Amino acid sequence: MDIYWEPVWLTLKLAGLTTIVLLVVGTPIAWWLARSRHWIRQPLAAIVALPLVLPPTVLGFYLLILLGPKGVVGQLTEQLGLGLLPFTFEGLVIASVIYSLPFTVQPLQNAFGTINEQLLEVASTLRASPRDRFFSIVIPLARPGFLTASVLTFAHTIGEFGVVLMIGGNIPGETKVLSVAIYDHVESLEYTQAHWLSAGMVVFSFAVLVTLYSLNGRLQSGLVK
């Protein structure tokens, strides 16, 4: 049974961790992109959106070089005593964070952009510091955006394949996630196992999207109630 559950567990762990990291990293980026008028805003927005258009193999290829023994980041991690990141679970998390970045940042940026600036001014006249305003006004009002961002990031990470293959390879229990496992089964003509995992993915993805749409619908109708 481990042959099924190990990749499933690994995939969920990867997607969960990636989502948490991205909510922490992506929120300030999205906030800045939604509010700033600086000229660097457009180039930065383009960089954030790059993973949407680039083939995952391109991304994986450059990450492999960057994190590898001759890469800048690779040399740094070795000096810090962390070892090399390619073909490890940690390397996979870093790759997923970059690969799924637009799926966190864009929904959040949209949600932040619709918040009326005046509400923040009002909060400041009611003695709320910038940090206080963010937590008491921005986050509650952007709740649908946070929900969309989390679900999309989680689901998108579960579906990644190309990047994983390039930087993670196929190490059971370490980097062999669902999509890779399915590919493996098909290559070895183990169609029954491939069917189980694939059908599971279809059902899971469908359930996630239905939940997202109905939750978002309820949140929005809750706001106009």
Add this chain to the structure above:
Amino acid sequence: MPITGIQARFTCHVGTFTLDVDLNLPGSGLTALFGHSGCGKTTLLRCMAGLQASQGVMRVNGDEWQNENGADASTSRPVHQRPLAYVFQETSLFPHLSVKRNLMYGYRRIPQQERRISFDQAVEWLGLSQMLDRMPENLSGGERQRVAIARALLTSPRLLLMDEPLSALDQTSKREILPYLEALRDNLAIPILYVSHSTAEVARLADHIVMLDSGKVVAEGPLQAIMARTDQPFGLEEDAGVILDATLSEHDHQWHLFRADFAGGHFWLRADSGLTTGQDVRLQVLARDISLARSQQTDQSIQNVLPAVVDEVASEVAPGTSIVRLLAGSTPFLSRLTSRAVHTLEIAPGQPVWMQVKSVAIVD
């Protein structure tokens, strides 16, 4: 430097617009910032609050909020560290919080020992007890603005800034809120700065007035003195006129009239409901409603005719139009006449005339 009062000196640029003011305002009562849209009155209010970046000085009753004197170490407190309250023009309630939690938002951010207005007190003043559990979208425009005012007061501010709080409301809601504003003016010990472009609102609420035009102060002083000046930039407008305080001294039941005494004479007013003998009222007499006669006319319909002395004549303030300033006792009045009438009647300073007042309005 005076310990009481508001010192506000600002220079600030917004696009092509420049605000440049240097004001010393009373440290209590309601001061109106008055002028056309685009004159800079909202910008001035935003500079005071710190919502708009500016060069300048802001001191409120001895407490320094901003001091940027070039060479000196510049200090400017951010908005959330200024003990002020701000009531915005449009509805500004937090949509995700109930009325009660909106009210609590500022209140719970004030240290307990600095709270001078209790939650129950604010709820009672603004009549909100029935709506505490409702969400902002279920309130009328007038109700929302009352919640916003209560929310502002609950921060126990040292200065209350109001940016045209009535302008987004319909006539019914305006009438609903004005009594609350009057009560605040009379009961709060803190100064209120009130931005408005409505002469009616200013006439009714203000003690002191600042008139702005193109980012500069064109007139400033006690309301009644400013409204009685012939050179005020708004003297040509339809609703230019003087404000005076009077006391209702006598009720004429037969003709349904009240006698209103003021320093220098009395008027007869129609006895509207809600008025009682002994009551203090604020009256407005528009310049266009006063005509002049060299002798007392008795065969005409106007009942309020008073002797007065011409104090000043501003000829040709606009083509064909002149403004005459009169004194009835010590009370000044303005009369808007055609320049031909001024010429024909030979109206000049020092001359006694009869003032025929066609209409007197109670504004308060």
